Amino acid sequence: MSGQPGYVIAGDAQLYLDDCLHILRSMDDDSVDLVFTSPPYADQRKSTYGGIHPDEYVEWFLPITEQLFRVLKPTGTFCLNIKEKVVNGERSTYVLELILEMRRQGWRWTEEFIWHKKNCYPGKWPNRFRDAWERILQFNKQKKFKMNQEEVMVPMGDWAKSRLRKLSDNDRRRMDSSVGSGFGKNIANWLERDKAYPTNVLHLATECANKGHSAAFPRDLPDWFVRLFTDEGDLVLDPFAGSGTTLEVALSRNRRVIGIEINEDYFHLMAQNVRSVTAETVLL
Amino acid sequence: MSGQPGYVIAGDAQLYLDDCLHILRSMDDDSVDLVFTSPPYADQRKSTYGGIHPDEYVEWFLPITEQLFRVLKPTGTFCLNIKEKVVNGERSTYVLELILEMRRQGWRWTEEFIWHKKNCYPGKWPNRFRDAWERILQFNKQKKFKMNQEEVMVPMGDWAKSRLRKLSDNDRRRMDSSVGSGFGKNIANWLERDKAYPTNVLHLATECANKGHSAAFPRDLPDWFVRLFTDEGDLVLDPFAGSGTTLEVALSRNRRVIGIEINEDYFHLMAQNVRSVTAETVLL
DNA sequence: GTTCCGCATGAATCGATAG
């Protein structure tokens, strides 16, 4: 049985133990609302399991992004969590090359979010500091896509308190000039506000790796993007599901999920984690 | 006189009113310790003064980076503050292309720092959040370069101390493998410290523009890199000096500076600002 | 002297309108 493909279908979750390219090719066009994934990072050690050499990374990944493009809905979004490794004292360029090549496939590089990892451990190297950030690249098929900005609003700074008390003359002037007849609407925009829209810099602490499996990203990271880019009932895909954090989070938010993982140990771990958030019984 | 090249030499400052390519070509090889600059960002408007169209940006910049490579000392560093604009709802790719092309010129892309702008420009759009970060790209000629890490250490938060103290054996082992060279054994060294090395994420608010002159970036930004990559007496070059913030900061730190600015108004502003930090009289 | 509060000001981006 070891290493053989398998699958689990339970409730809103489809889990596959297989190479993601194989499963992706069997999926329908325009069927996925959000792809959120953290692919295996490039690795210089050629023989490492799952490690792809930096020089071959783009070549390896492009057939996958091609399939992701096909299965994603026109209004869907592809979020790619990635960071280039240091090779011989220099940042590798495979992420840059990947973005350029993906645009040739038709992807639009809409935005680059920064995940600022606040609590990384101290460390020291002679010619570089600790790496405290990763990229979340946002790709889309169209200029217009689904985005629920209100779902991820953050508490507003202190200045809001005084602002709520009395709008400044300057604000009134700006509102008057904009509306003219019926400015009440604009004032309402401000009066009840205690939250602001976020920026493209995300401050999330890395979660401690406690449960034996290596620390993936914090649950808040996929959660933020799931809320932002999907509605309830939408379909979320993670082609490199690992321990299934993205799937767990998406299921908790009442989204449907498809998870693919090629490593058998991770697959079983993922199935176990997913089972903990699904009401239905999962047959393994 | 308007638009004519000119220059000011006073004390440790050389200021040139000219196209930077022209001045750079007259400079000696291997003479500069640090280049810190924020070139004009790409601009879609074709006829705007100083604006370079995104499609022509790389082509325009490469001859300049070629000269910077020549005049930089082998142990020197080139810090480039840049951020791609949104064009037609999509991030432009000229920064990515620039990095790839500069590597062909011989540059090593050592690191990418993130400048997190806490107070970024406000606004709301249907498909995008506010842009709150810029890149500080670090380029070098060699694998080994001058870096004074101790100059930029930051106070260690209490969380760090308590966290280090609580490290389990398992955590120490993991840190050893990730950090390398038996870090876990030296935990005691860290516990005694009250300062930590920074990360590659810089948190700085843009300085407010209230009193007439507004700086594009906060003084702390060039100050951080000047302290990190140069010693006293070293030579700092800014080929797009603008209002001269980088030069001012470097002079205050007792570095020598060369500033080049093509715009006459900015040149005079720069000369004025530089004069305020130099003991010697500046003749204009 | 502190603290509080009003205020202008941004390395922005989108959509509509006009040439």
Added chain:
DNA sequence: ACTATCGATTCATGCGGAA
């Protein structure tokens, strides 16, 4: 169709005056 201009939107910061 393609490009230039304009108005609307939004919020953290430091200064200066008021309490």
